[in-house]
Amino acid sequence: MEYNKFPDSKGHFGEFGGRYVSETLMPAIIELNEAYQKISVNPDFKIELNYLLKHYVGRPTPLFHAKRLSEHVKGASIYLKREDLAHTGAHKINNTVGQALLAKWMGKKKLIAETGAGQHGVATATVAALFGMECKVFMGKEDVKRQSPNVLRMKLLGAEVIPVDSGTCTLKDAMNEAMRYWVSAVRDTFYVIGSVAGPHPYPMIVRDFQKIIGIETKEQILKIAGKLPDILIACVGGGSNAMGLFYPFLEDNVKLIGVEAAGLGIDTGKHAATLSAGTIGVLHGSKSYVLQDENGQIKEAHSISAGLDYPGVGPEHSLLKESGRAKYVSATDSEALSAFKMLCQLEGIIPALESAHAIAVGIKKAKDIEKDKIIIINLSGRGDKDLGIVENIYN
């Protein structure tokens, strides 16, 4: 299979993806796709985007050899792709800069976004300020509580944060509400989706704006080690940081491992391991794996990390899972917490709880393989936003 040929013209990744939205939104996503096809290849757009990525976002982000961590686990060499050092503290900004610039080129001046952990909300509010656009961020009431520093950030950046109290009051419901708002404001509003989820063309657009992670990683490791890595590891909620890291390596002989949130443990039912424990369904405009009951009702997800607390996953990950190109495993809340602590103490880096899931699995894998192998873990974000959660647990 040629993995880098997806999606097809109708937005399908094999049997996944597509456009499952109400008619009111269909013209908008068709327009977005046409605009993206045209604008994204325009040399002036590329120049503007690259300028912002370099001078505003701070790219390229470093690829850091975590020597103390590698020595500690007595296994393969672990490298960290430092997306936590990007402006606003996570990879999310790569995509929001791209989408906001696209919105600007399309003549749209109002942005909306959904957010879970708040990183995507902050990243959207940031670019809205940068471009002088109006911004509304939908955030589950539960997440507003557990990610309060990010709520404050968004407000400081001039965005309106709209707490969502329907359903489970988390990311899934924030996305429902953003879609509802978009239906009513579709004529002048650009919906900045934060993950490789949603209807076509979003999974493709978000991946394309995030693939800079993998492109840089490849260049950097070839320069440092003179060879490709053996394993790439990234956490997967909706899956944008993982897709961004994996995509440029899809045709290479490199193992890809996505790490989902196992919450309290997959057998407890309180988890967010959509690919590991879900079934195929349609949620938020695309067909993919989802957590659902036997009647096709979407189930509540659970994770200590708000950014992974989502019962769906990007359709391209479903394709990579079905085809066997990537493996998807999971880490529990407590495994993520120990990895979080370990990275703080061994490397002086406070990771986001989302990224800590990837670290947890990275440590395990590094132990299992030879010392001359290379593992690259995507450190997708910094953990300042999670200090409150971690403090509550240690108290």
Added chain:
Amino acid sequence: MNRIEKTFENLKIKGEKALVGFVSAGDPDIYESFKLIAAMCEAGLDILELGVPFSDPTADGPVIQRSSLRALKNGINLKGVIELTKKIREKTSIPIILFSYYNPILSYSPKAFYYDAVSAGADGVLVVDLPPEESDEMTSLFSGNELSVIRLIAPTTPKDRISKITASGSGFLYLVSKTGVTGSYGINTLEISQKIDEIRNFTKLPICVGFGISTDNDVKEVSRIADGVVIGSAFEKLIEENLNNIDLASIIKDKVSKYKLATKIIA
């Protein structure tokens, strides 16, 4: 001639427009839901849109979101909706349209859904989040054409899409009166009437208008320009306001009678 065609034919002869009523199946519970629908039919409802409750109804406003949740809490699922359809069919000969998001049907299997829905006496299906572009995966598993596939047309739908949509639809067309979710109030009859004229260039299918219609006067206005009027949130709001009222069925019945009357005064 199927039940939907017959209904529009008869209405035409009588000089009336169709009153299409939406309720979430199983709201507030399965027993009450049946009673309410029976009352609506007695009061002169022309077409029933029976909503299949879904956990994440992204096209619906708060009123229908809450009604879906109430119904789900009280144990409804697609199998239950189809059983309810069967019971309603024993009481009435009006067309029954199953109104759903795609995931419950996908989970049930479109093939089994077709068979069971037709056997129960359903006449059509409207899947909110299944545009013509994705529809084949469902309809190709239908073993016949006894279920009309009702299509949506939105205010944002451009001309070149209208023809595509009308070509793939049957029964009638559902024109969404405004951008937004269900339950948002107020209509713009001029805009609606222009859209209807545009659609009529492409199809002879009856056109029913929904979203934002709640007053008798709205019904009257829309009846002048369309073939039918769809009312959903207004019914669900009444249900919600009268959950513990033993007269709920008669309240709904009165409301249906008033709306129905408004579809008769065309002049």
